[in-house]
Amino acid sequence: MNILTFVVNVLSIGIPFSVALLLASTGEMFNQRAGVFNLGCEGIMSMGAFLAFMPAHLLQNTSLAPYANLIGIAAAIAIGALFGLLFALVTVTFRAPQGIAGIGLHMFGWGVAGTLFRYFVGGVTGVPGLKNLPIPLLSRIPIIGPLLFNLNGLAYAAFILVPASWYILFKTPWGLKVRAVGTYPRAADTMGVNVSRTRYQALVAGGMLAGLAGAYLSLGQAKMFADDIVAGRGFIAVALVYFGRWNPYLILGGSLLFSVAQSFQLAIQVLGIRFPYEFAVMLPYVLVIVVLALTPGSVTRGPAELGKPFDREKRV
Amino acid sequence: MKSTYRALYIFAISLAAALAAILLGAVVLEILGKDPLAVYKVILTEPLKDLFGLTEISVRMVPLILVALGIAISFRSGILNIGAEGQIQMGVIAAAAAAIYLPPLPKIVILPLVLVAGALAGAIWASIAGWLKAKLNVSELLSTVMLNYIAAQLYGFLLRGPMIDPAELQVGSGTPQSVRLPKAAWIDRIIPGMRLHYGFVIAIVLAILVYVFLWRTKWGYALRAAGAGPKAARYGGIKVETCLIAAMALAGAFAGLAGAIEVTGLHRRAIEGISSGYGFSGIVVALFGGLHPAGIVPSAFFFGLLLIGADMTQRIMSVPANMVLVLQGAVILSIIAAKMLIADQYLFERFARMLEKRGRKAAGGKTKAGAGKAGAAKVDRRREQP
């Protein structure tokens, strides 16, 4: 096997792997830009993955089967929005500490998905999932074509989302408000920006993207559902936001780096180089810690008020 | 007058929070098509009906108390340990290894060594996150979560590889588990025929020691100061970074000890899934117990009850035991929200003024205030320690 085919192999697994991370961390980026740290991302992804899986599973042999994936994706987005709303209620309205609230939301979402799955489905069953949609002409370009232009719809959407969210964040009034309430909410407040509403909106948007990330996991990647399908990707997504300095392009880079590292270890195993697979599975988690340790701590361009609740009538 | 309002206010918010948590769980049960009241009744009463149920609750209380004590120390010192799950597994591995590989020694020597090995392993594992936080400002929430996943893989690797019971490979089904620990390393059971062991006594004694440590010694003072006012602590000559690492190591030691006690007192060999979510449940127990040992013990009883009750509902009403996670998550969300509302002076004064106005309008408001007192007094006690 030559180097080129090896690289292509690694990338052909790695690029699709990056989509779930990319969607979730872009959502988390909006949360954090608005000043809220949502560790519940993992739990929202569990719920999204489950709800996206269910219609595909139930409608498999009915006349509605062609629409199952769409219904599932819509349900995943809806539950993401709902969980975002719940998290906003707890952390924005009640001003509860965000780290612990995130753990609570994670346990809640993970628990609900697991309970419903075990009750209604029981064991592991596959679903057809999302089909790849090769883009005419472009997908025929050698090497690049199959890598970049033969993906499923959610993956294309995720990559288009990168420039889109950059534009939203830096070039629209809503993005301006999000950045202002995450950095100096009191100033935004005196300018008539409704801090709570903006944070609610950001959390709902972030929740939707996390739900979508979950849908990608069950429909686009694994094509099945299991209790621990998310396996820490939600937490990794949160870490990627730090790594990506709250910037969509850097977050894209981080997602690719992580998933390529993961597919690299898979590819090595395929080559027959033997080492305990547990250490291979560990790799991304170790990588997160290393990356966090090496990321400089200063936040001059990031959201300075990250993690702090805002209380207008608090005296300063 | 004001203290009556205060008590009423705390009571009203605690009640609302409890209802919110119960409701969140009920929504899920309704989706399953189960009667929430019936399910709650089974969870809350069925385990209490016989000695077996009670001892099983106590068995669950041991790791819950230990993990929660560690988490209380870490939270009070300003570092949030989410990594107890992994620390427990490290404790199990170290304790099992010590019991298996140490030369045969009398119980009085080997058992303490085994327990210390477990605690030490948990402490070292947790210190990684503490050190990363103190020196490189890495969020402990993320690093401990990542260390959980890493620990799980390490644990699986050791059980499937180097530490697997040779008998499993030769004649068994290849179940990933260690050999049985030598009897000298066992913690004895208290009641014949029941699984309750003397680890329970260790947990209660440690709860008292943690209280003494945190509130009666200079070390506890330094840790709490580092958590409650890091800037002032620094000006006061306390090395906050050292406190963070120490608090994390202590939290890890408690989790590791919990693992060591589970393996020596209950399973007597290292098996898969031994931590069974105690790391996360411990967070709920600690928060529900007000991060205070006097609250943690009853709170561990309550969540032990939930765990056993959920197992029973799975058998009796076929509600998956994952339901416990749902309830725990809901409890965390509602407790922290309620805590903030209770601490909100502004809201309280509005509440008091509202009551005052109503009291002036209708003179018959007195009996109502009296009714709230009994429940509120209970909540008040938990708030005594700031």
Added chain:
Amino acid sequence: MNNEPIHSLAVEGITKRFPGILACDSISLDVGEHEILAIVGENGAGKTTLMNILMGLYQPDEGKILINGREVHFRTPVDAYATGIGMVHQHFMLVPNLTVAENVLLGMREFQKFLWQDMEGVRKRIREISERYNLPVQPDAYIWQLSVGEQQRVELVKTLCLGARFLILDEPTSALTPQETDDLIALLKRMSSDLSIIFISHKLAEVTALSDRIAILRQGKVVYRGTTSGQSVSNLASLMTGHEVVLPCNECTGGSGETILEIRNLKVRSDRGFFALDGLSLSLQKGEILGLAGVSGNGQRELADALAGLRKVESGSILFRKKELANKSPRSIIEAGIGYIPEDRNEEGIVPPFNVRDNLILKDFRSKHFCKGPFFRFDETRQNAEELQKRFDIRCASLNVAAGSLSGGNIQKVILARELARKPEVLIAVYPTRGLDMGAEEFIHERLLELRSQGTAILLISEELDELLNLSDRIAVIFKGKILATMPTRETSKKKLGLLMAGISGEGAA
């Protein structure tokens, strides 16, 4: 936007409660067109709260706001701006990582489209305003790149861009040098031909120089309303405080001559990485108060941190009794006998959730006096707290209440009690009376002078020139991390200090 001119603005019977405080107690005021009304009062008199109500940031518990005689309700600042009222807050309300234009855009609905923003429109508006009032600003500069004076200008431009014809300025001079202050006052006078202005201050000299009419608030109530002309500063001062306050004064001059603390060529970096202290030298004598004057942000914070052992000293030395203290741990500096009153009393001075008793032993909790082995002697800590409570007149419901729930003055007394009880040989006091009422200020000044007479050397870092002139034996001026001059207090004046604080030294100042 409503372009109806504002002929008059009035508030009637405004009441606002905060937990434990009646911030505004039935306040009534009015301002006419092209008028400058000064609202003066001590810290905590309710000035800022009243203005935040006028801006729709707080909702009043009672009372109403009238414009041109009609009642209006402001639910958010947008409502206030729409009517033509704008406010420049004491702490600048500018988002540091946004540009000037983006900050302005944040409040301008007409340039916010659904999927894009009309930045060109905003820039045009900014240029119009800055030309009309002669306030030069660069629309595309980031706020964090600007100096304090420039940010002040941006605040004014921003408020005017939003259509304010009625301007509220909350302590606009508090971060400015005396010269910048004069410029601002001249500017506001020019602007008053176009606008109505409410000017909030507790600096009476500025008030008499600028305003047409004056209102004095004390403890949430209006105690005086009238024209400015004919009122003397001392007359206003006694109205403001409610009684004749004669702050204690340092009568004698000069220390013992024995140097106890010597700082040589100190270099310390700021959080942003540049040298905030760039070769600073200073010496402190036994039994003297050395005042350190300067506009905040010139290295005071870093000097205080370095002296407390909380910031790395890159080079130079801090000699205490000839022993090196630079880069020693905070604990060894405390044990050497250096006391410290930190700048941020709520976060750095006390552990807010700890009770008063525990806060009083923050620096001594390890000592044999309070501990037996690792265990606390509770009787000793209680006794200690009771004694100090009496000696320092700490007013709290019980020694078991959280220190964070006390008033600013009482928190400062807790800190003072803890520091003075240790009988320090050197005391570093950073802005010790900032934000306190005059009663507490008087108490703290007395204690500092008492301590000085007992032979303690005190480094007093302050931006209040009156405080420095009253208390110090000598005054040093810090500018950009260096000491520009050190002189005996009797050889200096406000004017001289003002010039030095602006960085003008040597012959020009003489």
